[in-house]
Amino acid sequence: MNHPVGYAADSRLRWTEYLPWIVAIAVFFLLPNYLSLGARVLTFILFALSLDLIVGYAGIVTLGHAAFFGTGAYVAGILSAKLGLADPILQLLAGASAAGLLGLVTGAVILRTHGLAQLMLTLAVAAVCLEIANKATPVTGGADGLSGVTVAAIFGQFRFDMYGRTAYLWCLALVFAGWWLVRRLIYSPFGASLTGIRENRLRMQSIGAPVYLRLLTVYTIAAAIAGVAGVLLTQTNQFVGLNVLGFEPSGELLVMLILGGVGRLYGAFVGPLVFLIAQDYLARQFPEYWYFGIGLILVLVVLFARGGILGISDALLRRVRGRT
Amino acid sequence: MDALLSSLVSVAFHGVAYGMILYVISVGLSVTMGLMGFTNLAHGVFAMAGGYILVSALSRFDLPFPLALALSFVLVAAVSVVLERLLYARLYGASELEQVLFTIGLIFMSVAVARMIFGTLQQPVELPESLKGPLALFGREFPIYRVFLIVFSSSMIAVLWFGVERTLWGAMVRAAVDNRAMAQAIGINTKRLFTITFAVGSGLAGLGGALGAEIIAIQPTYPFEQLVYFLIVVSVGGMGSLRGPFVAALLIGVTDTACKYWLPQFGAFFIYVATIGLLLWRPAGLFGKSA
Amino acid sequence: MSAVIETRDLCMRFGALTVAEKINFSLAPGDRHALIGPNGAGKTTFVNLLTGRLAPSSGRVFLGGKDVTALSQSARVKRGLGRTFQINTLFREMCVLDNVALGIAERRGLSGRLWRPACAHAAVREEATDLLASLGIADEAARRVVDLPYGKQRLVEIAIALGLRPTVLLLDEPAAGVPSLESERILRALDGLPAEIAILVIEHDMDLVFRFARRITVLVQGEILCEGSPEEIAGDERVQRVYLGERHA
Secondary structure (H helix, E strand, O other): OOOOOOOOOOOOOOOHHHHHHHHHHHHHHHHHHHHHHHHHHHHHHHHHHHHHHHHOOOOOOOOOOOHHHHHHHHHHHHHHHOOOOOOHHHHHHHHHHHHHHHHHHHHHHHOOOOHHHHHHHHHHOOOOHHHHHHHHHHHOOHHEEEEOOOOOOOOEEEEOOOOHHHHHHHHHHHHHHHHHHHHHHHHHHHHHHHHHHHHOOOHHHHHHOOHHHHHHHHHHHHHHHHHHHHHHHHHHHHHEEEEHOOHHHHHHHHHHHHHHHOOOOOOHHHHHHHHHHHHHHHHHHHHHHHHHHHHHHHHHHHHHHHOHHHHHHHHHHHHHHHHO | OOHHHHHHHHHHHHHHHHHHHHHHHHHHHHHHHHOOOOOOHHHHHHHHHHHHHHHHHHHOOOHHHHHHHHHHHHHHEEEEEEHHHHOOOOOOOOOHHHHHHHHHHHHHHHHHHHHHOOOOOOOOOOOOOOOOOOOOOOOOOEHHHHHHHHHHHHHHHHHHHHHHOHHHHHHHHHHHHHOOHHHHHHHHHHHHHHHHHHHHHHHHHHHHHHOOOOOOOOOOOHHHHHHHHHHHHHHOOOOOHHHHHHHHHHHHHHHHHHHHHHHOOOOHHHHHHHHHHHHHHHHOOOOOOOO | OOOOOEEEEEEEEEEEEEEEEEEEEEOOOOOEEEEEOOOOOOHHHHHHHHHOOOOOOOOOOOOOOOEEEOOOOHHHHHEEEEEEEEOOOOOOOHHHHHHHHHHHHHOOOOOOOOOHHHHHHHHHHHHHHHHHHHHOOHOOOOOEHOOOHHHHHHHHHHHHHHOOOOOOOEOOOOOOOOOOHHHHHHHHHHHOOOOOEEEEEEOOOOHHHHHHOOOEEEOOOOEEEEOOHHHHHHHOHHHHHHHHHHHHH
8 A cells, every 4th residue: 555645644753754864863862883884874865765756656677776866976075085075965956856857858758658668668767867977987987986075064063973973863853854744745635636647647647637747746846855955875884886877786776775664654664674784794704695585585576565564564563453 | 091991901900899799699688678668787797607608618627618618608698597587577567767776786696606616817818829910801911710610600699580571489479579468369388488589689689799708708797897798789670670789789899899999098988979979860779660 | 709629630640540530629618529430440549639638640739729739648738628537537536526626726835735634725725516416426525436336436437527618528438338227427417518618429329418518529541531410410421320320210
């Protein structure tokens, strides 16, 4: 069951919706050695939120969402390493704008198509971005990536320390902003119409909805948010490489999202959290088994548990409530 | 002038060889997508498997080359039947997202297995002596293996086209691609048709992967890296058609070879841009049917 | 009397197959019109041409006197054209209220708003509830469409179209697939439709047609065979020959 939105829904915050933030703040104080992993999880939560807008709410399957992530990441990296502009807010705005612009231009074209052509075009756009990053070595560092990325203090006050404390809080603040924006969006009449487009596009056209424009709007917004996530990655790692572009990271993000649950808002929180923690622990010990396990879980989720982790917990809750 | 002509011929020759391989691998994907409406992104896995089978048969088991090739077709086809019956068949009615995710999962699993068994490096192919070395034709020298590739692929393609145009199986495939519900209504056993067609398509992919092991290197990341090309062939050629992907594959083969030769700093950039342009002009592909 | 919707020499060809041949048709405000004809006559194609889902090979479509031939479906809806589909085309996983509210919100121009939650727009919800009540299904408002019996789904289909406050309403076989016990509800709904809307019903159910329509057009193989009052059509030999059968002779 998807996250209920629309005109009959209740948009007030449920108590469970405070949990992610309580956990995030608790991690900051209780697990100071894990803050860099925490920042990575937060970055991918933001990235997954942006993908959920497109896949879960608008219903468009894309294999190239990393194009926007990577664009944000590289813009931030190039601004810093090549142009010496280290202000984090400037990098953020530049990355978000570049990604959003790319989303607008490619979306305008891609959203006019459907089926295999559409899928192929999302892949082709991501492939073009990867190829450019790979070949434009003077600008992007090519296959070696771009190091020497520096990030100045936020507002001139909060320096990025080597324990990752500032980075963590910076990511947390942006994830909060992104979450707030996405939540507002999906509960709004616009969000309700997106759900309608996903459910039955022909019907939406028959009630006078400008379907193409709506999809283009959400595609652009999602691209900009993905761009912000990319900037965060560059800022926390102080490096950007080719692994932020192409089919592989797009596919991995899809896995994270389906693992948590598509179209449920908080699936984008649960999925990356579980995936990245498991990856951090298991992938180091048994890298091949990890990769195999991810594939297996994906296959099993699709066959038996389409709602992901949140879907399973929903079903369990329903069964528990049914008994009382 | 002579040097230019020489490189043109060379590019065309190698491009055609590459295009043939692309076609042999991708034609199965085109038919699967057109026939079963199934977005099988894991098609590259079958090609990779064929490549690994060939390499193992040649170096580990010292089997003769023809036998190794035959095995790459037969074994991959056999495994694909098992996969189709057990897994794919459950998702025929599923949404595109589910099919995409499922096949991505298969890719992850096979990449991991390939790495576990064969390691991460490219597999060297030990060609038989009879196929090594140059062949003199029309006053130029061409690698024998590539000539063999072109000839062998052409004959495989001819057999396939004959099969689809003339046999009962082919007629059923064409009917079901055209209108699945109608085909079922006139009593075509679509379940069995799907399985057989899937096996043929996957077997061909395995054969193509094996034949082309020299051109498209066999390594664990094969399904990820080559997916774009196979999808380009199918989407530009026209899903469900046989001739469309053939033209598309040759175009891509020649264009890619030309770009890599004369403009290596751009890489595959032009192919992607051309694909984008072509799909915008003809979303159903060059020879596909518009919805 | 100006026509609310009108076609001039409308033609549709798919290759060698002609599905619509020089159709000249019009509806005035308040009309109760039925389009009948044997299967494959081209009735649904005609509706698709009117709504813009299909672009004609030649000919023109007019809404409220303006040429809309080049306009999209959404644009024609904005000009007052509503339709229902022969097969339920609903938002199955969403509740009944949302199905209707989406159309109402579009009409009111609220649907593009990004900020306030949808559920805060009480006026939309109230209008949707009232509409459902007028069709007798207000108590189903919170249920998912997929959980409703087919007859009630058909009513939701009509409710969505009504929520658009159309000036012209095209109903494609509203009683199709509905068991006869439930079709009475559909008939009552049709009777209760606002008098100023022009309504075109495509139907095979002759009871419904003769009960509802004040004028009938007969379409055979893409061409209009004849047009007239129910009595004229029932008594017309050509129509009887084409398909009416003995009961209505």
